[in-house]
Amino acid sequence: MTLHQQIDKAAGVPAIARPSEPAHIITTDAEAIEIAHKLANDFIKDAAKRDRDRIWPVAELDAFSQSGLWSINVPKAFGGPELSYGTLSKVIEIISAADSSIGQIAQNHLGVVAAIRTVSDLDQQKLLFGEVLKGTRFGNAFSEFGSKRAVDFETTFTDHGDHVIVNGRKFYSSGALLAHKVPIVALDDQGRAWYAIADRSAPGLTVIDDWSSFGQRTTLSGTVILDNVRVDKAWLVPGYKGYEVPTADGAIFQIIQVAVDTGIAKAAIDETVNFVRHKSRAWVDSGLDHAYDDPYTIQAVGGLTLRLHAAQALLEKAGLAIDAAVAHPTAETVAHAQITTAEAKILSTEVAIEATNKLFELAGTRSTLAEYNLDRHWRNARTHTLHDPVRWKYSILGKYFLNGEKPPLHAWS
Template sequence: MVVTSKKIDPRAKAVSGLPRPKTPAHVIQNDAEAIAVAATIAARIRPGAAQRDAERIWPVDELEAYSQSGLWSINVPRSYGGPEVSYATLAKVIEIVSAADPSIGQITQNHLGIVAAIRTVAAEDQKEILFREVLHGTRFGNAFSEFGSKRAADFETTFEDAGDHVVVTGRKFYSTGALLAHLVPIVAVDGEGRAWYAIADRNADGLTVIDDWSGFGQRTTLSGTVILDRVRVPKTHLIPGWKGYAEPSADGAIFQLIQVAVDTGIARAAIEDTVAFVQTKSRAWIDSGRDRASDDPYTIQAVGGLTVRLHAAQALQDLAGHAVDRAVDAPNADTVAAAQIATAEAKILSTEIAIEATNKLFELAGTRATLAEHNLDRHWRNARTHTLHDPVRWKYAIVGNHALNGVNPPFHAWS
């Protein structure tokens, strides 16, 4: 199969990675602390979110504070010294952070997904090494997707066995978090076409990350092209990702659940900004007979509808998180399918309320809300960009086929 490479903008630059943290990250003790710390981090990153989006400023300090807070190790198993919070709590953490800055919320996604995959498929000695890294504050980025393949699961990146290490060659795009990661998990296939995670050092020889992400939303997710020119990866860091989909596991549902939480966070932020703008800046419509826009009966009704649908999305997200917990604790065809279905349902509502709320913001807030100084269009741009992951039309099909025909969802990393 011939894959068309993405052309790189000549103005884009290769970027070196950051050093590992000098001091160990905090280790969170329980679910309640995870939620409290997430609220603290959200309060820190929210004030500069609009400017970072407008000027595409990298969230370097914000990301460091976030990963050192302990929230990046919350799904490390207790047996390895981690908090192992509920996945319902993990999703709420991502929602809270994403409501403050969804680009930063999305950066966490692949890191936490890789932590889950390590738990599922890594050898014992690999878990000891990699979980120790995560608890110290090491950040995983990703180099999964390839730009020109016919399907998301088609990979041309390969590795060669070279004794105590492997050599990886290929090219990636949509590499969220790779620019400022410490380790970059690369999806590469072996001679049998099986996908592995080759977890390379961010500054390894031959590993180049290009700052060329040009999407109109999620502008500071630290993504870009990753070029892999015979990158050496020790076998201690070569994880058989394919095994996570050879037998029932919650790995795919976990990746999806985090996507859900990002979109729920975007919707939450849009509704909060709608309410604040209507209360303080919008004018009442001439025919309403009201002095304040917030007393307009149609606006009240619309905000009520948005709030109800947001709460419904949050409830389904919570149910999906608990279904994932059950699948992690006892993985089998039934528990995994239940987690997939619950997550698909949550994905549908989180997508729809994110799009609706970010669009409705302007209708309810009025023309003033479109002024560049407010940068409120970032909510819609972020929602429209992020909800393109894993199309909802297929989530409806999964839910409907299961309800109507008893067919379990397809089993892969996008389901």
């Protein structure tokens, strides 16, 4: 029986134990990519089973965060690697091609690390970055289920001197269940949004395993209930400051979403090639002995691969733009990072959905058998790409290129 089957889904899930050893600290971009490939080779082995049986990726997450990949955007001034966002996004793409749920779980952690760099004072940065370098994993309790818009929050905190008390209810809380710390978006008495970073085991913080989406099933993105949760002010991060003036924070949250979708597209194309090469039959009217000689299949795979490579190139370009905006945040550099990331978001969404759909068309009826669980790629792509709609990305691009209007400053842009 798996761990999650032993727990009543209506009840809160206990916090997990932290690894006993400190996490590795990566030193170079090349090392990060090498480690990502090694982890991906392990994660892919049981990815279909984890999705089918909804098995929590406990050991996988420990390996992922202990590898040093969860601290790669910690600044060098605090002992971190401070690798490029091109490398960070490539790492997420590699991991997501193996298991996109695991790739997504890291997203909010890395985004919060970026926000701490932008908005926290030196003492807070020293404290929080020190924890990240040890291997502390941040989850998230950001979005709320019943609000009119994603940026509307009812969760609040009240000031109690050296600490605050947080009350509210969250959903879409990817990573919270298996986190060590849970950053909570909560409003102060002026309506400003902060990250109140609570201990996962804090009294009053309840994480419920009620994520029922047909895709990204093991992100465990369920409900978080906050009932008088205490957070010391040392762990209260003024996240709102990251959007009062132009910063790269929004583009950083976005590029990791892009990397997940690009990884899903890569996985689907790899599955297509493997199935057509080894399992599919040639069509009856083709006169061919092998499915991989079918000219229509050849053309389709070529087209999909071309669009994947274009998405990967835009992802790399967006990483360079974000690096420039982090180094020199101005209205112009930030807008360029947002626009380039939006372009990558559009293409990665479209190729992920197309590739996961074409998989079955090109591989044939046998590819739909439950034993292969290949539909997880389409389910994951369809679910994850809903995070922020591409139709609004086209709008952002049109307004920028036609009228010079810069994108709005928030985590969805």
